[in-house]
Amino acid sequence: MKSSIEAVYHIRCEAGVVDGRARAIAVEQSVEMPVEGIEDECVLDEIVGEVHEIRDLGRGLFEARIGLNAQTTGDDAGQLMNMLFGNASLLDDVALHDAILPPEMLAAFGGPRQGFAELKARVGVSRRALTCSALKPQGMAPAALAALARRFAQGGVDYIKDDHGLAEQAYSPFADRVEAVATALRSGGFNTRYVPSLTGDLDTLRREIAIARENGIDTVMLAPIISGVSNMLALARDNPDMAILAHPALGGAARIAPPLLIGKLFRLFGAGAVVFPNYGGRFGYSRETCKALARAALDEWGKLRPSVPVPAGGMRLARVPELLDFYGAEVMLLIGGDLLAARERLVEETKAFVASVEGYAYG
Amino acid sequence: MKSSIEAVYHIRCEAGVVDGRARAIAVEQSVEMPVEGIEDECVLDEIVGEVHEIRDLGRGLFEARIGLNAQTTGDDAGQLMNMLFGNASLLDDVALHDAILPPEMLAAFGGPRQGFAELKARVGVSRRALTCSALKPQGMAPAALAALARRFAQGGVDYIKDDHGLAEQAYSPFADRVEAVATALRSGGFNTRYVPSLTGDLDTLRREIAIARENGIDTVMLAPIISGVSNMLALARDNPDMAILAHPALGGAARIAPPLLIGKLFRLFGAGAVVFPNYGGRFGYSRETCKALARAALDEWGKLRPSVPVPAGGMRLARVPELLDFYGAEVMLLIGGDLLAARERLVEETKAFVASVEGYAYG
Structure with a gap:
């Protein structure tokens, strides 16, 4: 998958279910539908979110690093928020901890004109x-x-x-x-x-x-x-x-x-x-x-x-x-x-x- | 106080401090400064939020009904959100439960044009x-x-x-x-x-x-x-x-x-x-x-x-x-x-x- 955004979520759950929870968030924040219903190979390869890594932070908290395709944001600030945390904001046990963004996206948004x-x-x-x-x-x-x-x-x-x-x-x-x-x-x-x-x-x-x-x-x-x-x-x-x-x-x-x-x-x-x-x-x-x-x-x-x-x-x-x-x-x-x-x-x-x-x- | 908005907050705290917490929220969501620093009588009478009622909901949760002056919103939707929960959203132990709004405000916003x-x-x-x-x-x-x-x-x-x-x-x-x-x-x-x-x-x-x-x-x-x-x-x-x-x-x-x-x-x-x-x-x-x-x-x-x-x-x-x-x-x-x-x-x-x-x- 072409995953130029890496979103970092903190998930509170049992160790036994964290793999499934992370995959569910990767799907929720990308295609938002059952993956088995997707017929388009390009979508499966390029758009479905991908779990890169899961780390145990202790005390029932896990960090999941999930790759998302930067194209899904269309370089709109609101849509970036949507792709990072739109539906996941409705999940009580998930927090958005960080986001690693590609250089092209930083250039597109541009940051402060007066810093x-x-x-x-x-x-x-x-x-x-x-x-x-x-x-x-x-x-x-x-x-x-x-x-x-x-x-x-x-x-x-x-x-x-x-x-x-x-x-x-x-x-x-x-x-x-x-x-x-x-x-x-x-x-x-x-x-x-x-x-x-x-x-x-x-x-x-x-x-x-x-x-x-x-x-x-x-x-x-x-x-x-x-x-x-x-x-x-x-x-x-x-x-x-x-x-x-x-x-x-x-x-x-x-x-x-x-x-x-x-x-x-x-x-x-x-x-x-x-x-x-x-x-x-x-x-x-x-x-x-x-x-x-x-x-x-x-x-x-x-x-x-x-x-x-x-x-x-x-x-x-x-x-x-x-x-x-x-x-x-x-x-x-x-x-x-x-x-x-x-x-x-x-x-x-x-x-x-x-x-x-x-x-x-x-x- | 002319309190045509009633905001209803749920506060998680000890029973002994709930009065103070409710007053603090009333201040935070209106004048956002120490009340003793306010010289203007009109502001003290009309603008400072007013605690109407506090109810014990049990298990360390309290409901505080707080009156806010509707004029503070200027009939702007974002400013209504701001007055209801702008700074209070940054308080971990406070949730916004409900809001009772005056009829003039309902008319000003107007609701769905197509319902x-x-x-x-x-x-x-x-x-x-x-x-x-x-x-x-x-x-x-x-x-x-x-x-x-x-x-x-x-x-x-x-x-x-x-x-x-x-x-x-x-x-x-x-x-x-x-x-x-x-x-x-x-x-x-x-x-x-x-x-x-x-x-x-x-x-x-x-x-x-x-x-x-x-x-x-x-x-x-x-x-x-x-x-x-x-x-x-x-x-x-x-x-x-x-x-x-x-x-x-x-x-x-x-x-x-x-x-x-x-x-x-x-x-x-x-x-x-x-x-x-x-x-x-x-x-x-x-x-x-x-x-x-x-x-x-x-x-x-x-x-x-x-x-x-x-x-x-x-x-x-x-x-x-x-x-x-x-x-x-x-x-x-x-x-x-x-x-x-x-x-x-x-x-x-x-x-x-x-x-x-x-x-x-x-x-």
């Missing part, structure tokens, strides 16, 4: 980690959000992203919000970049990118699992000057390994920065998961630009040295709530955040 | 269940798929859907496949409807719908979780004459209750038929889940048209009476692999399937 290096260059940073905070809570009017952005900028933060809950809402329409925040930062002479959150169907996403561009914005955020990965890729292709931050909302990530989904696939489909729940915060990712995710976003992979890992979710100022020890300079640290909770001391706390990141002795 | 009644009318069926089969395996050329469709039609099946693995692929381009299959059915004088599978970004989905329409096709399929629910809704709005079958691929459905995701939300966002893994097949849904899903698709819900439940996934001809006992006439039975496995007897087996559905004594 880590470009995100650093935008804010004139060379050796240190990047800093980021978040505009929230939703419910605030554009002028209030703009005033908040101005205070973050006074604190010297590199990027200010919308909370992923900010959308096209009556109390804060996208166009008004973007204009208010962009004007506040520009008129203040700040180099801080505002990253508005895009939502809606592809038409709406495009309208929002146009509004962002009119306001001099060069970095945007979206949630690829909500928007559909094919649509993120379309935006990346059509807007090679825009950096895209990917947000993990609805990513569940319990059944697709986060290093694969967020670190690898979001990068492949055009995200130059990937937000993920850091260990020790409000979410349950382990240190190992976070490290693997950061490596997947950064490691050499074909000719794809690296994406910057953006650990987030309940980070506190006091943890900055620990996080830089863990991630090094190749990271964008996102602290939102902890700065907002400082209220009237927000500018000072933001300055302390920035000073902590600038003053760290990078190895 | 169960229209799907029956298309094929001249009034009292019995509908029948469906699937074109597969992928890898076959258009002419071979067309020949297969012709044999299913000779067997008298109502609908023939593409396998959800069929996409825009070099060995079977969408336009060629649709033309070949549509021509085969039309030239044979069959009333059987062909349901091609749409994939790709919204532009591509629209191009494919246009091709389908040029070929006289009035029913299409897509996977809303892969395409993005906002894009399915855009297609439903722009193409009120097209019936849409929703496929659960990538739906995982382990963390969002399938009756909610597939039965309710896919219907709300425009799907007139919802495919789901039937109990006792290759997937793990229980009888109770399948029944609840079918009810959610069919039950009176505002002014939304009902969607037809389409149980699938390893169904066998011999189970038809059992399935009709279970679902009644309000179902579309989908049998793919079991008919294909009959090979040279495919037409006869399809006739037997149709006869079994037609001959059943509906209550």
